[in-house]
Amino acid sequence: xxxxxxxxxxxxxxxxxxxxxxxxxxxxxxxxxxxxxxxxxxxxxxxxxxxxxxxxxxxxxxxxxxxxxxxxxxxxxxxxxxxxxxxxxxxxxxxxxx
Numbered sequence: 015x016x017x018x019x020x021x022x023x024x025x026x027x028x029x030x031x032x033x034x035x036x037x038x039x040x041x042x043x044x045x046x047x048x049x050x051x052x053x054x055x056x057x058x059x060x061x062x063x064x065x066x067x068x069x070x071x072x073x074x075x076x077x078x079x080x081x082x083x084x085x086x087x088x089x090x091x092x093x094x095x096x097x098x099x100x101x102x103x104x105x106x107x108x109x110x111x112x
Contacts, residue, residue: 032065035073
């Protein structure tokens with residue numbers, strides 16, 4: 015299960031994720047992303063991964079896509095810090111997303 019909270023204001027958009035970013039929840043996050051960020055591309059956006067407990071390969075690919083599109087990935091703890099570091103390195107090195 016994944017809880018997605020969208021926090022918006024005049025300045026920015028933040029997706030706060032809690033739980034497992036896996037299976038059908040990856041597609042749900044992408045739908046939320048497209049409907050929210052797609053309409054407000056000029057604003058900075060971020061994804062708060064602080065309360066994420068697991069990310070499958072599709073979830074990781076989606077986070078890479080978000081990062082390539084300018085999203086700031088916010089992390090705390092070993093799991094999410096390692097994930098954000100890996101995604102940042104992959105994007106910098108030019109690895110393609112799904």
